Amino acid sequence: MIKLTGFKKINTAVFISGNGSNLKNLIKFSLSKKSPIKIKFVVSNKKNAKGLKYPKKFKIDFKVYSFLNKSKSEKRILKDLENKKIELICLAGFMKVLSKNFIKKFGPKILNIHPSLLPKYKGLNTHKRVIENKEKFSGCTVHYVDSNLDSGKIILQKKVRVRKNENYKMLEKKILKQEYILYPKAIMKIFNL
Numbered sequence: 001m002i003k004l005t006g007f008k009k010i011n012t013a014v015f016i017s018g019n020g021s022n023l024k025n026l027i028k029f030s031l032s033k034k035s036p037i038k039i040k041f042v043v044s045n046k047k048n049a050k051g052l053k054y055p056k057k058f059k060i061d062f063k064v065y066s067f068l069n070k071s072k073s074e075k076r077i078l079k080d081l082e083n084k085k086i087e088l089i090c091l092a093g094f095m096k097v098l099s100k101n102f103i104k105k106f107g108p109k110i111l112n113i114h115p116s117l118l119p120k121y122k123g124l125n126t127h128k129r130v131i132e133n134k135e136k137f138s139g140c141t142v143h144y145v146d147s148n149l150d151s152g153k154i155i156l157q158k159k160v161r162v163r164k165n166e167n168y169k170m171l172e173k174k175i176l177k178q179e180y181i182l183y184p185k186a187i188m189k190i191f192n193l
């Protein structure tokens with residue numbers, strides 16, 4: 001459990017690689033009075049990530065790290081996070097697996113959102129695999145990050161029904177809507193709010 005000190009919001013960094021719709025949603029949430037977080041920094045491993053339009057729009061600091069040399073990029077990120085006094089990281093569609101060393105150095109305050117009912121369907125192409133396997137249910141999960149892919153202690157999950165004629169694009173859209181509700185809820189939960 002992370003303790004909130006007084007009314008000061010927790011400096012948070014969001015890591016993205018793509019569209020950034022969860023980032024946009026988290027920025028909106030962070031601007032609400034009830035939110036325990038303030039998004040101070042956005043990290044991307046892709047310079048063309050569409051989601052970078054959001055830190056630009058909301059005047060939030062952002063930086064792109066190439067990850068051509070993972071350990072060098074991670075070291076640079078850690079330094080920047082320290083300078084900006086970041087206490088919480090929210091991964092939101094970040095396509096790199098953070099190293100054990102990074103996780104150990106930053107501490108246990110890294111969250112991720114994954115579009116499945118973990119521990120089922122870790123990794124990529126979740127919705128496609130769910131449809132192919134004719135699953136009746138899918139959903140999304142917010143969890144703490146450890147050094148294995150899409151593992152770590154689960155904070156919250158939301159289950160949705162998969163309809164018979166649903167394709168994976170429709171399912172993706174449906175689950176994304178739930179992700180926008182679940183991520184802020186999970187953040188409130190870890191702060192005991």
Ligand code: GRF
Pocket residue numbers: 016018019020021022023051092093094113114115140176179
């Ligand atoms: C989301 O489905 C998230 O669960 C997964 O990657 C996707 C990112 O979407 N980890 P977006 O970039 O937030 O729109």
